[in-house]
Amino acid sequence: MEGARDSVLVLTNPSDATADLVLRLLAERRVPVVRLDPGVDLHDGSSLTATYRTGDQRSTLRTPRRELDLTRVRSVWVRRPSPYGGAPGLSGQARKFSAEQSYWATGGILASLPGALYVNHPWSNRAAEYKPAQLATAQRSGFLVPHTLITDNEDDAREFAAGERGGVVYKPVWNTPYRVDGQPHSVWVREARSHEITHAVAVCPYMFQAKVDKVFDVRVTAVGDRLSGTRIDSSDRDRRYRRYRPNFTQCTPIRIPEAVEHSVAAYLAEFRLTFGAFDFAVTADDTWYFLECNPNGQWAWQPTGTTDFVARAIADQLQKGI
Known part of the structure; x- marks a missing residue:
């Protein structure tokens, strides 16, 4: 069993190409990594066991290729795991029961590993996804909010x-x-x-x-205290729509104002986030309005330099741990 606190646990689906960018860096650094899609893999040859008693906690992940003491994991990257869908072969109430038991048991075990750094902790992610909470926290952090x-x-x-x-x-x-x-x-x-x-x-x-009389949008990707800014020039009001019309969008690096950097740090601290993808609308007089922060947003669509910067920053966090 791998016992040294040197493994990184990555929770994501097998089609997550963004995760691959970071995993390649960790492989180059010879950092041991275990990739797991708990909602799927634990019904396909892997198993998870946890024991608790006064003064002691043990968690063991067994896959077809290895056995890992999860209480020795140095960091956990919660990327894009598949939903808990229940065991194959079940249907109706039985499958729903299986899915919910997996969510509350497996999810709870993986969210409670002692001494591990989470990027981000799944409960912090969930708390930070509520739009009203985002707006209230943005105000307290010093952002301008429409x-x-x-x-x-x-x-x-x-x-x-x-x-x-x-x-x-x-x-x-x-x-x-x-x-x-x-x-x-x-x-x-x-x-x-x-x-x-x-x-x-x-x-x-x-x-x-x-409506903000914006000239352009900005995505600020934050990994701890390392920030990168991307200016987005597009005629589309909804930034999500751009993925369907890539030829109508231009992305270039941009300097982030110091006041915005301070507010980003305050926002991440209040939600206990290591990673955050912030969206802003910027007016002609260079006023930055906070729109939202996705605590688990995509980032590999940005220019190559920015994508490489974010991948290295995440790899550094996972390698370092707490």
Whole structure:
């Protein structure tokens, strides 16, 4: 059994090409790595056992090729593991029971490894994904935040939209999978006018935000205290839409203002994050407005220099541990 505190545990799916960039660096440095997709691999030849008693905790991962003492792992990179879907061959309530038991047991074991650095801890990731929490934390961290309303009240929504002279946009608070006639659709950011708002707002909370008269967007990728900035020039209002129209987007490096750097550090500290992907809208007078922070955002789509910088920064964190 591997016992020295020298292994890095990477939780992700087998198709995660972004993770491969970091794993190659760790391999070059001869850092032992175990890659695991717990929702799948633990139903396909691997197993996980944990024991707890006063003064002692043991966790063992067995794969077809090795046995690993998880209490000696130096760091855990929580990337993009598959959802816990339950054991193959089961259906209905039995499969749901299997999936939920795996989520609460396996997820709890892997999130409670003593002495390990998490990038990021899964519970920190979850806490940092709530849009209202992001906005509140951004304000406390010193970011400028566009005027925002989250409501299920039609009158409040109309009043807000009518009161913003520059207009408002609607944004979903979560990227929920959505289908129309059986086909997958995305709910994009779109302009919302006062007269368009109806009683449908009462169905669920809607988020409306004052439009920022931006010149360009910026992605700031933070790994600990190492930051990189990418300027994004695109005509698309919703940054997610750019992945479908890459020829209409130009990405170039940009210097990050010192005030923004300080706010990024404060934001990461409050959510206990090591990694964060921050999005900003920048106006003609170089005012940076915080839009959101994805605690587990993609980053390999940026220019090669930036992608290499982020990969090295993550590899350094994982290699160093706590």
